Amino acid sequence: KDQVFQPSTVASSEGAVVEIFCNHSVSNAYNFFWYLHFPGCAPRLLVKGSKPSQQGRYNMTYERFSSSLLILQVREADAAVYYCACMGSSNTGKLIFGQGTTLQVKP
Amino acid sequence: DAGVIQSPRHEVTEMGQEVTLRCKPISGHDYLFWYRQTMMRGLELLIYFNNNVPIDDSGMPEDRFSAKMPNASFSTLKIQPSEPRDSAVYFCASSFSGQGISPLHFGNGTRLTVT
Numbered sequence: 001k002d003q004v005f006q007p008s009t010v011a012s013s014e015g016a017v018v019e020i021f022c023n024h025s026v027s028n029a030y031n032f033f034w035y036l037h038f039p040g041c042a043p044r045l046l047v048k049g050s051k052p053s054q055q056g057r058y059n060m061t062y063e064r065f066s067s068s069l070l071i072l073q074v075r076e077a078d079a080a081v082y083y084c085a086c087m088g089s090s091n092t093g094k095l096i097f098g099q100g101t102t103l104q105v106k107p
Numbered sequence: 108d109a110g111v112i113q114s115p116r117h118e119v120t121e122m123g124q125e126v127t128l129r130c131k132p133i134s135g136h137d138y139l140f141w142y143r144q145t146m147m148r149g150l151e152l153l154i155y156f157n158n159n160v161p162i163d164d165s166g167m168p169e170d171r172f173s174a175k176m177p178n179a180s181f182s183t184l185k186i187q188p189s190e191p192r193d194s195a196v197y198f199c200a201s202s203f204s205g206q207g208i209s210p211l212h213f214g215n216g217t218r219l220t221v222t
Contacts, residue, residue: 040216041215042213042215043150043198045210045211045212083149083150093140094140100149
């Protein structure tokens with residue numbers, strides 16, 4: 001079954017680098033997508049791709065079946081839910097999401 | 108660009124009532140997706156359309172759920188009859204296939220509460 005796995009919760013301290021890990025069992029998936037979601041708002045794409053990439057404070061690592069999102073200099077305002085997703089075969093645009101990781105930031 | 112627009116933002120209804128959620132995708136996007144978000148399962152894909160045609164509805168939980176896309180600028184997700192376990196946030200998203208690996212653009216969601 002096509003699935004994406006990520007931890008339910010990650011805790012960090014302000015100013016640190018936090019890593020959220022993700023792996024998948026999605027057939028023919030080569031791209032990872034990382035979304036940020038604040039309750040009441042639309043999930044927003046942070047970074048995506050099939051190779052390591054960076055967008056501002058967000059770094060994405062890449063392996064064939066796993067990826068990590070690294071957030072540099074974590075702030076209290078980064079406390080939210082982070083979703084990892086993969087696109088399956090045929091490039092249909094269909095994303096399979098993980099359960100979401102709630103980031104807790106301690107001052 | 109107005110983004111994906113969903114309505115209503117909040118819906119509270121009683122068990123057994125019909126609920127209709129609405130979505131306007133970004134103009135020019137040819138894919139439209141309906142997702143359901145719960146604490147236990149995260150974002151689950153319910154159904155998606157390509158050029159207004161349903162492609163995969165295997166995520167629709169039961170026959171009580173139905174979705175339509177009568178034209179490129181409008182889609183509905185209907186639940187009839189609604190049940191308390193349908194309470195969740197429902198997201199609509201759209202994307203454009205002409206840009207290679209195109210990410211999804213989400214609406215703000217509809218929070219549904221069935222009492």
